[in-house]
Amino acid sequence: xxxxxxxxxxxxxxxxxxxxxxxxxxxxxxxxxxxxxxxxxxxxxxxxxxxxxxxxxxxxxxxxxxxxxxxxxxxxxxxxxxxxxxxxxxxxxxxxxxxxxxxxxxxxxxxxxxxxxxxxxxxxxxxxxxxxxxxxxxxxxxxxxxxxxxxxxxxxxxxxxxxxxxxxxxxxxxxxxxxxxxxxxxxxxxxxxxxxxxxxxxxxxxxxxxxxxxxxxxxxxxxxxxxxxxxxxxxxxxxxxxxxxxxxxxxxxxxx
Numbered sequence: 185x186x187x188x189x190x191x192x193x194x195x196x197x198x199x200x201x202x203x204x205x206x207x208x209x210x211x212x213x214x215x216x217x218x219x220x221x222x223x224x225x226x227x228x229x230x231x232x233x234x235x236x237x238x239x240x241x242x243x244x245x246x247x248x249x250x251x252x253x254x255x256x257x258x259x260x261x262x263x264x265x266x267x268x269x270x271x272x273x274x275x276x277x278x279x280x281x282x283x284x285x286x287x288x289x290x291x292x293x294x295x296x297x298x299x300x301x302x303x304x305x306x307x308x309x310x311x312x313x314x315x316x317x318x319x320x321x322x323x324x325x326x327x328x329x330x331x332x333x334x335x336x337x338x339x340x341x342x343x344x345x346x347x348x349x350x351x352x353x354x355x356x357x358x359x360x361x362x363x364x365x366x367x368x369x370x371x372x373x374x375x376x377x378x379x380x381x382x383x384x385x386x387x388x389x390x391x392x393x394x395x396x397x398x399x400x401x402x403x404x405x406x407x408x409x410x411x412x413x414x415x416x417x418x419x420x421x422x423x424x425x426x427x428x429x430x431x432x433x434x435x436x437x438x439x440x
Contacts (some may be wrong), residue, residue, distance in 0.1 A: 196221050210310065211257035228290075228309040229255035234316035240295040241321065247271065253309070260285055260309050268293040268305035268316075271362050272286045283309060291316050292410040299355065300324035325410035327385075328353030332407070332416035338395045346391040351409060356384030360409040366393030366418070368405035383409065391416050399423045 190206035190213065190278075201218035207402070214316040221364045231252040240246060263269050270281045283289060284368040289307065295318045296303045304317040323346040361380035362370045369377040371390045383389065391405050400422040406415050 191291050193310050194337050198227045206274040209258055209261055212310070226256045227310035228253060228260060230283075230312070230314060232309075234291060234314060236316065237295075237318040239321040240318050242295060242299065243248070245292060245294045246318050250274075250289040251314075253283055253287050253289060254285050256285055256310070262289060262307060264291055264305050264307050266305045267304065270307065293318055296320050319335050323357040324353075325358060326354060327358075327409050327412050329412065329414075332391055333416050334416060335418040337421045338418050340395060340399070340420050342395050343392060344395055346416050348388040348390045350386065350388050351383060354385060354387045354410055357382045358410045360384070360407065362390060362391060362405050362407050364393065364403070364405040364415075366395065366403035366405070368393040370407065381430045393418060 190204050191302070192205050192207060193200070195202070196216035196219060198218050200216050203216045204218070204224070205214050205221070206212075212226055213224045215224050233263050233270050233345070234251065237248075242325055253382045259282050261280055262270055262272075262330065267279070269279055269292045270277045271292060272281050272283055272287050274288070274290075276292065277392055281289075291305055291307060292319070293303065293305050293316070299320055300322045302317050302319040304364055306315045309343040328351075330351060331347045332349060335344055335346070359373065359380055360370060360383045362368045363379070369379060369392055370381065371377050371382050371392070372387050374382045375381065377392065389407075389409075391407065393403055393405055395401075395418050396403050399420055402417045402419040404415050404417040406413060
């Protein structure tokens with residue numbers, strides 16, 4: 185007439201498979217499956233899902249939308265993985281928190297420190313689990329356009345240097361590289377002269393190469409930064425015959 189009263193033996197193994205227990209703090213009945221307890225009857229549920237965040241900035245804290253809990257009795261312990269914290273009715277509680285049916289819960293997490301990277305956390309309440317993710321934006325690898333003014337009338341076989349330009353408009357760091365004729369090299373800031381280097385927005389870049397051995401001959405360098413490329417050239421001087429002198433003694437037969 186009074187029914188069956190269950191105990192609360194927490195041991196669940198092969199020998200106790202099929203055993204029932206009553207968890208008074210959760211006001212729920214649990215069934216042993218031979219190694220794991222599963223809830224029978226009232227099961228935690230949520231009014232919706234956590235909306236993923238995309239195109240997030242790096243190393244920035246984001247808070248999910250809230251969902252309302254239901255479907256269970258008593259107080260349960262909610263946990264969040266991967267360093268996230270739980271907000272209960274708008275109040276931050278840490279990585280674990282007591283919750284009741286009717287509470288609104290949200291999650292808060294810091295995004296990854298690298299571009300185009302997803303970071304996720306899972307909210308768990310007894311048998312209930314729901315995941316929320318934050319994905320950082322893609323890296324901007326297209327800088328603002330820039331150019332190096334060409335050089336003309338340069339001496340033969342001489343190492344010449346371009347003016348410095350400041351690069352901007354991209355997400356650093358990126359690799360800048362140079363190729364071409366005259367053994368071109370580049371310099372970032374006051375660094376060493378190299379054929380490739382790491383560059384960040386606001387850095388200055390200069391180029392250098394050795395001019396040609398002949399008159400009126402160009403040599404050029406091709407510079408690539410992310411998805412952008414530009415060129416720089418240095419051209420040697422042309423011979424000027426009007427500057428020649430010393431033709432004394434030439435008669436009319438010289439042709440003037």
